[in-house]
Amino acid sequence: MSTSPIRETIAAPAWPKPIPPLDAPPSPRSHRALRRLQSAHALGQQASNQPSLITRQHRQALQLNSTPVKKDPPTRARSNSDATNMTPPNPDSAGRRPMPVRRPTAEALSLDRLIRDGPPDGDLLGGLEATRLKILDQGVKSDSDGMSSLRIYVWLILLNAPVLETDSYLTLIHRGASPAYSKIRNDTFRTLATDPLFRRRVSEASLIRLLNAVAWKLHDAKEERAKGLANTGNKMRNTADEHGSPVLQNSTPAIEPGARALALNEGSQVPASEPGTYVQGMNVLAAPFLYAARSEAEAFVAFHRFITHECPGYVRGAMDGVHKGLALVDKVLAIVDPKLSLYLIGKGMSAELYAFPSVLTLCACTPPLPEVLRLWDFLFAYGAHLNILCIVAQLVILRNSILSSPSPTKILRSFPPLQAEIIKEVTLTLIKKIPDDVYAEIVMHAK
Structure with missing residues (x-):
């Protein structure tokens, strides 16, 4: 920058109030206080001509020091509890237990x-x-650019991310290009390309390293699942046919197509679609983690934890979680604002046409980036599934503009700049209108 950092960062010292000169007279209030002290001292001397208790103790100590000391057996030193109470007892405090020190909650x-x-x-x-x-x-305190030294640690705690050694991240980096490397390179150069804050802080090389490491991590997990299924399929057991002859059968019976579909609908562990190592849009989803983190290793563990536990359905090859979320946007809008929903449907505009990027990236595709971070604070605190309601909240905020426009496609082609606080307030009002069964669908749509 052209301006000097010293002129902008170092402010004038906050000096105390001006000190009066030494020969300045004291205030009248000081005079009255001094007279009260002198009167109290004079009255105390008139009431008793005997020396004070401190004076008597001092004289006794001088007399003991002047007399010869006998060598007696050592005795217990005098404790503070043996000393004469110098303050008069308070009758109101008699019988009270000492109050315990309250630790802050x-x-x-x-x-x-x-x-x-x-x-x-x-x-x-x-x-x-x-x-x-x-x-x-x-909220999380941050500067105008959304930078906060606290935010990434708040995210790691809310996501319940495990502790990761930096060497583990470096090991993934040193493995070189992952199977998804070419797909990653096709997307990274255009990630938040028009956002100067992101471009100034996060390099494309950093984003490539992070996504490539995550791709290796997902690839390894996929290989382990394949080995586990292969080992299960190779387990054989001895049985006998109807004639009593011994035969070998697979311990895992074959799943019929109908039974497989039923198992998928009932939430079986068999995946609906095999998770991929990289899908388009993960680059935008990873961008805020790199911007908020203080190191690539922190961004890696937070991003990996997020896509594997909060929204694994978003990064599967078929993106089934994203499509479920889009259907829920239409359903929730029909519940909270039927007029707006019917108007958009009449124009042939379903959520698939305008809300796909917002659902996939948790609104990270909509600038400004500092507002995205503030919205993500809220989503990580109470669940990333609330992104569906946040998208509907943006539609409700634009309600008048949409209804008065003959072609709302131009309005919804790119959402207006995010306003995290307003979106949060509207979202909290919408939650009360959602039936329990629909809300359960919202919670589980990205799993």
């Missing part, structure tokens, strides 16, 4: 101290609940 601590020191008395659930409430009420 998680609600009383600031978010910064709560993250740094941990919840008091190891109350993890209470500390987590207090963290969520503080994010909802106050």
Whole structure:
């Protein structure tokens, strides 16, 4: 920058109030206080001509020092509890137990101290609940660019991300190009290409390394699942046919097509579609993690945890979680605003046409980036599934513009700039209108 950092960052010292000169007269209030002290001292001397207790003790100590000391057996040293009480007893405090020192609760601590020191008395659930409430009420403090030294640690805690050694991340980097490397290179150069804040802080090389490491991680997990299925299929057991002859049969019976479909609908562990190592859109989904993190290793563990536990359905080859989310956008809009929903349907505009990027990237495709980070604070605190309601909230905010436009496609082709606080407020009002069964679908759509 052309301006000097010293002129902008170093402010004038906050000096105290001007000190009066030494020969300045004291204030009248000081005079009255001094006279009261002198009167009290004079009255005390008139009431008793005897020396004070401190003076008597001092004289006794001088007399003991002047007399010869006998060598007696050692005795217990005098404790503070043996000393004469110098203050008169307070009758109101008689019989009272000493009040225990109250330790601050998680609600009383600031978010910064709560993250740094941990919840008091190891109350993890209470500390987590207090963290969520503080994010909802106050948010994570950051500068105008959305930068905060605290945010990435809040995300790691809310995502319950495991501790990862940097060497583990470097090992994945040193393995070279993953099977998805060419797909990654086709997307990284256009990731948030028009956002100067992201371009200034995150390099394309950093984004390539992160996505390539995640692709290796997903590839290894896919290989382990394949080996596990192969080992299960190779297990044989001895049986006998109807004539009593021994035969070998697979211990895992074949699944009929109808039974397989039923198992998928009932939530069987058999995947509906094999998870891929990279799908288009993961680059935009990874961008905020790199922007908020203080190292690539932190961004890697947070991003990997997010896509494998919060929204694994978004990164499968068929993106079934994304399509379920788009259907829910239409369903929720019909519940909370039937007029707006019918108008969009009449124009032939379903969520598949305008909300696909917003669902896939959790609104990270809509600038500005600092507002995306504030919205993600809320989503990570209370569940990434609330992104569906946040998208509907943006439609409700644009309601008048959409209804008055003969061609709402131009409005919804690119959503207006995000306003995280307003979206959060509208989202909280929409939650109350959602039936329990529909809300359960929202919670599970990305799994």
